[in-house]
Amino acid sequence: MHVSLFAGMAEAAGRRRLDVAWQEGTVADLRAALARQCPAVVPLLGRSAIAVDGRYAADTAAVSAGADVAVIPPVSGG
Amino acid sequence: MHVSLFAGMAEAAGRRRLDVAWQEGTVADLRAALARQCPAVVPLLGRSAIAVDGRYAADTAAVSAGADVAVIPPVSGG
Amino acid sequence: MTAVRCGLVHDPIDTAAVLADVGRAGAGANVLFLGTTRGLTGDVVTRGLEYEAHEPLAEARMRGLAEEAVKTFGLTACAVVHRLGSVPVGEASVAVATSAPHRREAFAGAEWLMERIKRAVPIWKCEEAEDGSRTWVHPDAEPGP
């Protein structure tokens, strides 16, 4: 599964996309998988929301293998 | 002395300027003189300020014969 | 550059110029307010508005209010332009622009200025109704000095 990264998350990971081996699980499981795969993102990941298929998702929400997932760190537009 | 009228005051008087015979007196005296000379302005005059030489003047202020006087009815700009 | 620009005009207001007037490198927030002639107020049709002013007094009051707004709200810059004569529906009779380092001050300054301009600057509006009748507007509140 592809996970899109932005701004300081992309900078921390050194890339704009992480490819995560994924069958199924919750958003919380996905956070754990991202942290294992790329420890550099951990500090900011803890302060980030997760968007699944274009909507913010709670940690208890299910994430299917084909989902479109993005990590949304604290915003600073305007 | 010339007294400038604007907006609804000018409309009530049918002119944009009243010429008032004037030697000296206060703003209150001037209001009385305007009311005598042009009774049609009385209702709005009571709700108007008087500007003398480009500044709002209290009813007790003196008005010299050469002063530049204007009647300032309630405003509605913007 | 001076912090305050004020003026009365007899032609359409160049609103982009009013906004550009307040642009500064240190000001990240810029607010432009335009008061435009409403063609409809509820169901009532207005054909147009006409404005007149005691011009020297109005300019002095506008400048005084703009300077007070700069001081009170910590504005970086501020500009006020009022149009006189006939103002067709949809066109601006007044433009107020403010700039400040942050948005709260820019918004608060612009809103305060509009409030004061409507109450304390010797400018008068004449409404032309659908049937062609014309009425000068003199609200009940006293014109405070």
Add this chain to the structure above:
Amino acid sequence: MTAVRCGLVHDPIDTAAVLADVGRAGAGANVLFLGTTRGLTGDVVTRGLEYEAHEPLAEARMRGLAEEAVKTFGLTACAVVHRLGSVPVGEASVAVATSAPHRREAFAGAEWLMERIKRAVPIWKCEEAEDGSRTWVHPDAEPGP
């Protein structure tokens, strides 16, 4: 005409068009807010800003907020444009325009929208300092859904 126009752009914002977008015969009050890149914050020099977004989510959030503003403040119309990519000093990164029959609603709606856009739309700013160093800005507050 629809009451709401939202968009992300990668070039300079046409601020006059954003303002024109909200002009309506029934709206006597028009407010335009521009957030511009500050070259100076106190004594600190900024060379420029760069913005990026989760574009589909950002557009959806901007539209949702604009529709909420129209409903909450009784706006006649509302437009929001955010620029992405590099935004040089003095240029606008964001433009919000509102119109309403009267000014209070237009001001309140624009201010509320800017507040919400800064907190709830997935757009991020990178500051380039005088020495060329670049820093993505991620405030401590959580990004609320």
